Every structure is written in C-alpha cells, then in structure tokens.
Amino acid sequence: MYPIEGHHHISMLTKDAQYNNRFYRTILGLRRVKVTVNQDDPSMYHLFYGDRTGSPCTELTFFEMPFAGRSYRGTNAITRIGLVVPTEESLSYWKSRFEEHNVKHGEVTTYANRQALHFEDAEGLRMVLLVSKGERLPHYEVWEKSEVPIEHQILGMGAVEITVRRMNKIAGTLTNILGYTEVSRTEDEAIFRSAKGDVFGEIVVKSDDGPAEKPGRGSxxxxxxxxxxxEELSYYEEQVRLHGFHSSGIVDRFYFKSLYFRESNGILFEIATDGPGFTIDGDVETLGERLDLPPFLEERRTEIEENLAPIE
Known part of the structure; x- marks a missing residue:
C-alpha cells in the first residue's frame, strides 16, 4: 500500500466571492494562490488560498454559488476544519485579532487533544485553530506579504472533523482502503491519522444519529x-473499485490529478496528486492575481470572463 501523505485541500461553498476574498486574505492572512473556475461549471469562481505557493495541505478552496441558501447543520457531513498555528501564544494573538475584526469565536479550549480556538466566518463555516506540537510541513512556505506576522501564520490544515451516522462504516473506509490508523475511540468520537501520523493528516469522526446536513453557503x-x-493515484482507483465503491475515475484537473468517491455515509473524498501545482501556468510572484484557466477552457476565456464579476 502506498501511504496517504495527509490532507491535500478542502473545498467549501461561498455565496459571495468578494467577502470570501477579503476574509481569507485580509483576516486569516492566507495567500490567494489561484483564481480559476469550477472546471465542471465554469460559470462559477473557484478560489484557492494557502501558503506562498498553495502547496498541498495548505489549500482552502471555495466555489462561489451566488444563489446558495443557508446551511442547515446536521450529520453525514464534513463539519469543521482544523488550521494549525505555531504556538499557544498564537492563540492569544488570534483571539485578539478576531475581536478586532468582529469574527465569531469562542474561548481558548482543547480540541482533539490540543490547545484550540474555535471560530467561524460570516457564512457559518466552522473552523478551529490548533497548536502545533512541533509539527511542520516540510514543503510549507511562508507568505511574506501576509498581514499576519510570520510567527503566528497558519501552517496548514490540521484535524478535519466529519460527522456521520455510521462510524464503523467510515472507519472501515479510512483504515481498509486508505491505510489510516485509528488512534483513539470513545462512544461518540474516533480519531484517525494517515500514514505520516501527525496533525496534518488527522481526521476526527463524530457520531450523530440526527438529520442529515442540508448544504448551503459555508458548508x-x-x-x-x-x-x-x-502511479499512486491509479493504485487507489483500483482499491476503491475492489472495495465496492463507484468512483469518478481519474480526472485531470491540470494543477493535479484527482479521483472522487463517496463512502457509505455519503461523505465525498477526493484523492489528489501533489503536482504539478499552481506554478504550472504562473510565476510564483504573481500567483492569484489574474484569472487562470486550464487549457481546455482557454478558448472560452472571453465568454467566461464576461459572466464573472471582477474580484479585487
């Protein structure tokens, strides 16, 4: 079995790309590394934020859906995103920053056995800052132009929370197909780690028998x-098939190649290659400053640009 390296990216829905752009760049201090479109529906933006180059495990991505309604929270959904910060002092910095910018947040607490600070964006997307225990992504690159000081910048994605009705089903998918290790379990929560075994590949599964989430903005x-x-992606395509799941087959997203499948609770997983990355069609210094399109959409650039509202 090839080891899962950890998280690659996580994708959300936003109603307002303008607000989204301001929040994740200005308040969270991430770099907008790619402005592109949903390749399956190029009428909507697809925005990527991350470290200096948008390297794997730092990417938060958003599809803009202007007519998205509110989310109705529930089970059988991915319900929270962990973001790793360097130190406990970083939590104090971020708490003050959230107060300054009127960001909804809680008090410093613990989550997944780490010091933590819960917060939400204005669309209700639930996130939690988690203190690193010395873990660092070897490929992480500081964003020098961030409004957040280097010593408190977000280092990447940490524990991702998934809430489901059938915990044993998703546990089987994670351990038998994807090679995760179950590191702890209680009656209503289990923690899994990918082969690398640190916070950047952690999944927290919570059990909830309630109604299913109805997705909307902030989901x-x-x-x-x-x-x-x-080669590794092809291996997992075969594993997904052998375990009885239907998949999308391998899809070339230009910036990486992907495979999509839903496990038994309906949770959508993507398996994505590390490369070639966002510099394949842009210079590092100017990433995210213009609309980039994969080659198969380039001939439609004029039409696509006319249907998109400009973003700062």
Whole structure:
C-alpha cells in the first residue's frame, strides 16, 4: 500500500466571492494562490488560498454559488476544519485579532487533544485553530506579504472533523482502503491519522444519529487527501473499485490529478496528486492575481470572463 501523505485541500461553498476574498486574505492572512473556475461549471469562481505557493495541505478552496441558501447543520457531513498555528501564544494573538475584526469565536479550549480556538466566518463555516506540537510541513512556505506576522501564520490544515451516522462504516473506509490508523475511540468520537501520523493528516469522526446536513453557503463540499503521483493515484482507483465503491475515475484537473468517491455515509473524498501545482501556468510572484484557466477552457476565456464579476 502506498501511504496517504495527509490532507491535500478542502473545498467549501461561498455565496459571495468578494467577502470570501477579503476574509481569507485580509483576516486569516492566507495567500490567494489561484483564481480559476469550477472546471465542471465554469460559470462559477473557484478560489484557492494557502501558503506562498498553495502547496498541498495548505489549500482552502471555495466555489462561489451566488444563489446558495443557508446551511442547515446536521450529520453525514464534513463539519469543521482544523488550521494549525505555531504556538499557544498564537492563540492569544488570534483571539485578539478576531475581536478586532468582529469574527465569531469562542474561548481558548482543547480540541482533539490540543490547545484550540474555535471560530467561524460570516457564512457559518466552522473552523478551529490548533497548536502545533512541533509539527511542520516540510514543503510549507511562508507568505511574506501576509498581514499576519510570520510567527503566528497558519501552517496548514490540521484535524478535519466529519460527522456521520455510521462510524464503523467510515472507519472501515479510512483504515481498509486508505491505510489510516485509528488512534483513539470513545462512544461518540474516533480519531484517525494517515500514514505520516501527525496533525496534518488527522481526521476526527463524530457520531450523530440526527438529520442529515442540508448544504448551503459555508458548508464543506469535500476533503481531498494526498498521494504523490499518477502511479499512486491509479493504485487507489483500483482499491476503491475492489472495495465496492463507484468512483469518478481519474480526472485531470491540470494543477493535479484527482479521483472522487463517496463512502457509505455519503461523505465525498477526493484523492489528489501533489503536482504539478499552481506554478504550472504562473510565476510564483504573481500567483492569484489574474484569472487562470486550464487549457481546455482557454478558448472560452472571453465568454467566461464576461459572466464573472471582477474580484479585487
């Protein structure tokens, strides 16, 4: 079995790309590394935020859906995103920052056995800052132009929370197909880690028998996990098939290649390759400053641009 390297990216729905752009760049201090479109529906923006190059496990991505209604929270959904910060002092910095910018947040607490600070964006997307225990992504690159000081910048995605009715079903998918290790379990919560075994590949599964979530603005569409290359992606395509799940087959997204499948609770997973990355069609210094389109959409650029409202 090829090891899952950890998280790759996570994708959400936003009603307002303008607000989204301001919040994740200005308040969270992430770099907007790619402005592109949903390749399956190029009438909507697809925005990517992350470290200096948008490297794997730092990417928060958003599809803009201007007519999205509110989310009705529930089970059988990805319900929270962990973001890793360097130190406990970072939590104090972020608490003050959230107060300054009127961001909904809680008090410093613990989550998944770490010091933590819960917060939400204005669309109700639930996130939690988690203190690193010395873990660092080897490929992480500081964003020098961030409004957040380097010593408190977000280091990448941490524990991702998934809430389901049938915990044993998703546990089987994570351990038998994807090679995760179950590191703890109580009656209503289990924690799994990918082969790398640190916070950047952690999944917290919570059990809830209530009504299913009705997605809308601020909801999480899917979680993407990392493999190295095409060979590893092909291996997992076969594993998904052998375990009785239907998949999308391998899809070339230009910036990476992907495979999509839903486990038994309906949670959508993507398995994505690390490369080639966002610099394949842009210079590092100017990432995210213009609309980039994959080659198969380039001939439709004029039409696509006319249907999109400009973003700062």
């Amino acid at each position: 999480i569409h899917h979680l993407a996990i990392r493999v190295k290359d095409d």
